[in-house]
Amino acid sequence: MSEKPGGREVRQEIYIEASPETVFALLTDATEIKKWQAEIVDADPVPGGVFRLAESGGMQIEGHYVEVVPYCKVVFTWGGIGGVAPGQSTVEFLLEPSGTGTLVRLRHYNLPASSFDAHDREWALGGLPKLKAVAEGRDPGGLCLSSQGR
Template sequence: MNQINSEIITKEIFIEARPETLFSFFTDADKMVRWMGRQILLEPKIGGKYRIDVNGSDIAMGEYVEIVPFEKIVMTWGWEKSKLVPPGSSKVEFQLTPMENGTQLVLTHYDLPAEEIPSHNQGWSHYMPRIKDFAEGKDPGVDPWSVVAMH
């Protein structure tokens, strides 16, 4: 077994959209699929499950553990077929802070094994600009990762 370590990933991005707008991007499957993956099932309530099919082979799964409307969403995170990061084994927090002209979105991913940090870091670096574009009214287009298996 891998020891859980204190490695975390933090990503921050300023988005010219209100927290109320952004919040729905994590609770509404029709909006989430515009910036991530190709098929999404969400049950946005405490203990509710989610399933994000990124590309037909990599499938993220977990559940909502904390929901503070328009402020914060915390979900457990893992991958359907992964031994290193099985569903629910790590945690992702999305913090929405209202700013003048928009929102500061801070993503924090906790409890990842050290060897999984680079790939998850790359993943969130890929998705953060996509959520920004979508929230600001630009079309991020089809997720290029939704057509290629990553692992």
């Protein structure tokens, strides 16, 4: 998916004391994604495959996988919450072995200016810390989707 002129971009990174294989599974395997993202997950991690997160209360994120390179890179479209239409923006995770763990670089782009702050905050305070907690074997303190919009 190409970048759209005028779209905003979140860039963050976090070190996780877990292997790239563990982190990759938490981004591509529906059972693993449920541990930190949402109650209901549909994930088919191949280009064009579905990426969908939902909660029983009706909040939903929809997109599709764009690029999947085992243990290195996961890219999917994203939308449906926070003023972002389904599939409007794109999330990219780069996984880099670092010491005994993984450096995770997040890039979330093509965000409308009106939703940038909320997405930046949610990735910093919710998404990445929850991913880290689960990858390191800790309780994430709730699911990402359940905490958004509240």
